[in-house]
Amino acid sequence: MQKHSNKRRTTILDVAKKAGVSKTTVSRYLGKQYDELAADTRKKIEAAIEALDYKPNRMAAGLKGGRSYLIGMVVADITNPFTTKILHAAETLCRNKGYSLMVCNTNNDPQVERDYIFMLQSHRIDGLIINTTGKNNQFLTQMAEQKTSVVLVDRKIPELGFDSIGVDNITATEEAVQFLISKNYESIAFFSEPIDGVSTRRERLSAFQSVLAMHGNSSMQHVYEADFSQTLDLEDKLDHFLKSTKGKKRAIFSANGVVSLGLIKAMKKRGLVIPDDMAIIGFDDPDWAEIHTPALTTISQPTTAIGRTVIERVFKRIEGDTAPPKDIVLPAELLVRHSTI
Amino acid sequence: MQKHSNKRRTTILDVAKKAGVSKTTVSRYLGKQYDELAADTRKKIEAAIEALDYKPNRMAAGLKGGRSYLIGMVVADITNPFTTKILHAAETLCRNKGYSLMVCNTNNDPQVERDYIFMLQSHRIDGLIINTTGKNNQFLTQMAEQKTSVVLVDRKIPELGFDSIGVDNITATEEAVQFLISKNYESIAFFSEPIDGVSTRRERLSAFQSVLAMHGNSSMQHVYEADFSQTLDLEDKLDHFLKSTKGKKRAIFSANGVVSLGLIKAMKKRGLVIPDDMAIIGFDDPDWAEIHTPALTTISQPTTAIGRTVIERVFKRIEGDTAPPKDIVLPAELLVRHSTI
DNA sequence: TTGTAAGCGTTATCAG
DNA sequence: CTGATAACGCTTACAA
DSSP states (O other): OOOOOOSOOOOHHHHHHHHTSOHHHHHHHHTTOGGGSOHHHHHHHHHHHHHHTOOOOHHHHHHHHSOOOEEEEEESOTTSHHHHHHHHHHHHHHHHHTOEEEEEEOTTOHHHHHHHHHHHHHTTOSEEEEOOOSSOHHHHHHHHHTTOEEEEESSOOGGGOOEEEEEOHHHHHHHHHHHHHHTTOSEEEEEESOOTTOHHHHHHHHHHHHHHHHHSOGGGEEEEEOOTTSTTHHHHHHHHHHHTTTTSOEEEEESSHHHHHHHHHHHHHTTOOTTTTOEEEEESOOTHHHHSSSOOEEEEOOHHHHHHHHHHHHHHHHTTOOOOOOEEEEOOEEEOOSSOO | OOOOOOSOOOOHHHHHHHHTSOHHHHHHHHTTOGGGSOHHHHHHHHHHHHHHTOOOOHHHHHHHHSOOOEEEEEESOTTSHHHHHHHHHHHHHHHHTTOEEEEEEOTTOHHHHHHHHHHHHHTTOSEEEEOOOSSOHHHHHHHHHTTOEEEEESSOOGGGOOEEEEEOHHHHHHHHHHHHHHTTOSEEEEEESOOTTOHHHHHHHHHHHHHHHHHSOGGGEEEEEOOTTSTTHHHHHHHHHHHTTTTSOEEEEESSHHHHHHHHHHHHHTTOOTTTTOEEEEESOOTHHHHSSSOOEEEEOOHHHHHHHHHHHHHHHHTTOOOOOOEEEEOOEEEOOSSOO
16 A cells, blocks of 8 residues: 655755755755855755755756756657667766656657657756657747757758757668679668658668669669558568569668568568578667577667767757757768678 | 747746636636636637647646656666567557656666656656666655655565566466476576566576476576676576586576577577577567577567556556555466477 | 635845 | 845635
């Protein structure tokens, strides 16, 4: 049985009384304005806080002080290891700064994203880190106008004038596709979730296309956008690729880790052998890439660095930096393993 | 460049004026006490809110009303797919209820956990969902005394009197070990992170031991607690198992998905073939279990159900349910695949 | 059905 | 260095 005692929670006033000083003085202590406090008073306050087990009320502080110590983190898929690793890094730094993270998962649904934006606004978050669907630009702009610092992760939207952090998708994709070409693959497919204006996907696709345009004939190139909400769509598209490239040396460039997983499941189901029947190279480097048989050739994103950088940017903004928006581009790394020959 | 206009944010008073009613009336509208409102007034308020793009301030509401609409979720490893799936389910339900989730990752560090508990207390969270280290019981009790509803996930601590949600570790482990015995494995190892009082680990270990005690001779049973903070500890222990069971038909029972991953990496590094050189069966059913070669035999936990149930419990408590604590035990499922012969 | 007024627990302003 | 006192934006008796 949970007992909720109903004695009033102890407030700053209780502490003040116990320490024999005024609320104001205690508030100064809480605000770490130690230089304005006599060492002696400070000790008394410390003792009182300890004795009363006082926990300051952030809602009250926020109401008056205009700071919530809350950061919103809106992600598209919290189940994706890529997301999770960024989150992990971000979360640690937040804690060190005394901030808390409110995590929101949108499933790439613009309506859900919008609901979250409003909800976060109601909590008066100080900063917002968002992996956006790109369909709520207007609301993001509004947020920024109302004192929350917005930083984009992974996907960028230049018009918005926000800081953004991501990897160099163009270079990484070019490198991967060139690698495939150098291995004499004759038919190369690009598999992705629907591009739908998502910058990351668009960049990867266009790099894919431009490299192939330079090197091969157009029949070499196959682009598939699979709808993951329909169970069989990915498989159908894989079958299509299979049928239309009989006898060719085939490879797939997978636009992210989730797609890779789906693809591999489908291949396994069809008894396809990697890399003999079909090679695969994928963006993102999930834990299992290394233990898969054969080990997966991947493009690894510096997730920890992304997470750190993102948080650093938000805090810079929260602390008042008004420099022009930074578009931070980190390098991704091609890890050649054995799913490509 | 982020422009932060400094015009005062619009408040409930602005809405009241615009609608030609009082703050109170608007507040009633916000509190969805529609039956106390004339249809006409309600429309005027709606219009005013729309026109002014008013966003209620939860901090102010919370300060007065004693509800923060915040739920804290403290997990041990946000990078673990098991965690992430629960989180996903929990998060969705929270949104539907108008609550937000503050996610905190402890890395199983009691000090970090404590810091988070305090931080969450400062935000006056209405509910706490925690996968606890078990080393901060005193503080959890305090929280409950101060009107925060606490629910334990995965790991339980009966003395505390909180609701808890988890799977039937005993039965699931027994089933798995019996399965191994039925396949005539001669040496069976239990690999886990340090037991250290964590209920889940303790339950799995004791079920493992009791089944083997009934069936085999004591030399059949090997227990290893690996320290994952030391890179080579797991590998050393694997080598020890290997050396001490030469010529035997060997199997490993892995206590969770992270351990399984580490184990498989180590085996791969040593050129060990699963299941010929060594079988493996593991708690948790990560995405990659199915595509691994050979596909992994696992014990799958109903993560989505766990997430849903956890949230349901917290809300019940938040809404004032004072029934005795429920210890909810969900079934886990043995998925026999091919890492065991 | 609606309004008045008194807080909720802080911080900020201004004196001392 | 310290202390009154007025906000902050909302909810909730209590009235009307």
